[in-house]
Amino acid sequence: MTWDVIVAGAGNAGLCAAHAARERGARVLVLEKADEAWSGGNSAFTAGAIRFAHGGLEDVRDIVEQDERFAATALDPYSAEDFIADLRRVTLGRGDEAMARVLAGDSADAVRWLRGKALRFRLMYERQANEVDGRQRFWGGLAVGTVDGGEGLMAQHRAAAERDRIELRHGAAVEDLLRGEDGAFTGVAVRYADGTREELRAPAVVLAAGGFESNPQMRAAHLGPNWDVAKVRGTPHNTGEVLRAALAHGAQAYGHWSGCHAIQWDAGAPPTGDRELTNRYSRQSYPVAIVVNADGERFIDEGADFRNYTYAKYGAEVLRQPQGIAAQIFDARTVEMLRTIDYEAPGATRVDADTLAELAEGLGIDAARLERTVAEFNAAIRPGDFDPTIKDGKRTEGIEPPKSNWALPVEQPPFTAFPVTCGITFTFGGVRVDDDARVLDTAGRPLPGLFAAGELVGGLFFHNYPGGSGLTAGAVYGRRAGYAAAER
Numbered sequence: 298m299t300w301d302v303i304v305a306g307a308g309n310a311g312l313c314a315a316h317a318a319r320e321r322g323a324r325v326l327v328l329e330k331a332d333e334a335w336s337g338g339n340s341a342f343t344a345g346a347i348r349f350a351h352g353g354l355e356d357v358r359d360i361v362e363q364d365e366r367f368a369a370t371a372l373d374p375y376s377a378e379d380f381i382a383d384l385r386r387v388t389l390g391r392g393d394e395a396m397a398r399v400l401a402g403d404s405a406d407a408v409r410w411l412r413g414k415a416l417r418f419r420l421m422y423e424r425q426a427n428e429v430d431g432r433q434r435f436w437g438g439l440a441v442g443t444v445d446g447g448e449g450l451m452a453q454h455r456a457a458a459e460r461d462r463i464e465l466r467h468g469a470a471v472e473d474l475l476r477g478e479d480g481a482f483t484g485v486a487v488r489y490a491d492g493t494r495e496e497l498r499a500p501a502v503v504l505a506a507g508g509f510e511s512n513p514q515m516r517a518a519h520l521g522p523n524w525d526v527a528k529v530r531g532t533p534h535n536t537g538e539v540l541r542a543a544l545a546h547g548a549q550a551y552g553h554w555s556g557c558h559a560i561q562w563d564a565g566a567p568p569t570g571d572r573e574l575t576n577r578y579s580r581q582s583y584p585v586a587i588v589v590n591a592d593g594e595r596f597i598d599e600g601a602d603f604r605n606y607t608y609a610k611y612g613a614e615v616l617r618q619p620q621g622i623a624a625q626i627f628d629a630r631t632v633e634m635l636r637t638i639d640y641e642a643p644g645a646t647r648v649d650a651d652t653l654a655e656l657a658e659g660l661g662i663d664a665a666r667l668e669r670t671v672a673e674f675n676a677a678i679r680p681g682d683f684d685p686t687i688k689d690g691k692r693t694e695g696i697e698p699p700k701s702n703w704a705l706p707v708e709q710p711p712f713t714a715f716p717v718t719c720g721i722t723f724t725f726g727g728v729r730v731d732d733d734a735r736v737l738d739t740a741g742r743p744l745p746g747l748f749a750a751g752e753l754v755g756g757l758f759f760h761n762y763p764g765g766s767g768l769t770a771g772a773v774y775g776r777r778a779g780y781a782a783a784e785r
């Protein structure tokens with residue numbers, strides 16, 4: 298059979314590209330390096346959160362599943378300009394402004410388009426809302442996620458692909474890109490799981506095979522020392538071969554090649570993602586905790602901003618600490634505020650104690666140092682009202698690093714600690730694309746027949762990213778890539 302469009306990668310971005318190309322009448326083949334059990338790339342390991350512009354609760358009612366809590370829900374509008382401002386702020390102004398405008402401007406339409414493909418969404422009460430005065434109040438510009446998280450997202454994507462007669466081949470690793478005499482891309486060279494090789498032809502190729510976060514050598518080379526020992530949150534299959542092939546064929550390297558999305562991750566998690574627990578090794582209730590390193594010292598401002606705007610960079614801060622580990626510490630009051638879906642996951646690494654000295658012993662930390670850190674922190678807390686749904690200004694003064702919001706004393710036993718390390722999610726460096734997701738060469742010219750989407754694309758994220766933006770970027774640029782590839 299001949300194909301009009303070949304897509305390398307079967308995660309959210311790849312299947313969005315496939316849906317879009319098929320919608321325009323193209324015959325589409327999707328190639329997935331992993332077997333069926335690992336299908337879906339990093340998208341399958343997410344919580345399914347997707348950030349998009351909207352006008353508040355009434356505006357998202359047609360997208361999300363109905364919920365009896367709607368009557369007592371507060372969800373503020375989140376405009377495209379809000380989205381752009383968040384991107385600009387957390388990337389320190391280094392992100393590609395034109396790409397940010399495409400992402401934010403297309404975000405709502407892309408989510409509604411996915412809803413039209415029978416993907417299901419819901420309000421993420423358990424992850425993104427707190428009860429205040431009897432109402433569920435959402436915070437941090439993020440409220441909507443897919444039903445059944447990342448696994449649900451990818452199962453629904455694959456069901457839609459099957460309905461639309463999109464062929465999906467597993468165990469098919471793209472090893473190289475094929476070109477004609479005129480330089481246009483004409484297909485891919487594939488190696489199957491049984492070792493056989495084949496050349497597949499199509500006038501348009503979409504690259505959506507992820508970054509290089511699962512390749513220790515590339516991590517060390519591009520991200521720096523000790524990144525080769527970081528744990529991988531998701532698929533072990535994103536090892537960068539397709540990205541390297543694109544660069545070898547003249548694609549322009551773009552974005553933050555020494556940067557990545559990395560979070561605080563259970564210190565006892567396996568080296569790569571767990572298909573059963575997926576995202577549940579995540580440890581993201583730190584804004585109401587204190588985080589200390591192996592020397593018993595604080596090293597981050599746990600309350601610098603809403604978790605959605607700090608979690609993707611704080612994993613790197615943990616990796617920089619002695620032994621590349623840390624511990625989130627809660628007392629009897631703050632432990633009640635944990636996101637239990639993650640912290641109570643099977644096998645969670647946890648230490649409980651009646652005193653700080655006993656807690657330190659369980660963590661392997663010098664007790665006197667930990668007690669001093671906690672005493673100094675408690676003494677530095679200024680008066681003020683605590684409110685987890687706003688940046689409440691309840692802060693510390695006179696200590697470094699400060700805690701800018703949500704500073705509650707660590708004083709009520711029993712005490713609980715969760716050892717954490719760095720869990721890398723995806724890398725920020727990739728290839729450069731234009732507004733139609735066409736891959737550009739080093740002179741800024743489109744490479745004929747080559748398109749890209751998802752984590753393989755660079756330029757959007759530097760240093761950090763707003764939570765939920767990764768799936769949005771995959772959907773927005775995947776859809777644009779699919780449409781443009783079908784026209785090709």
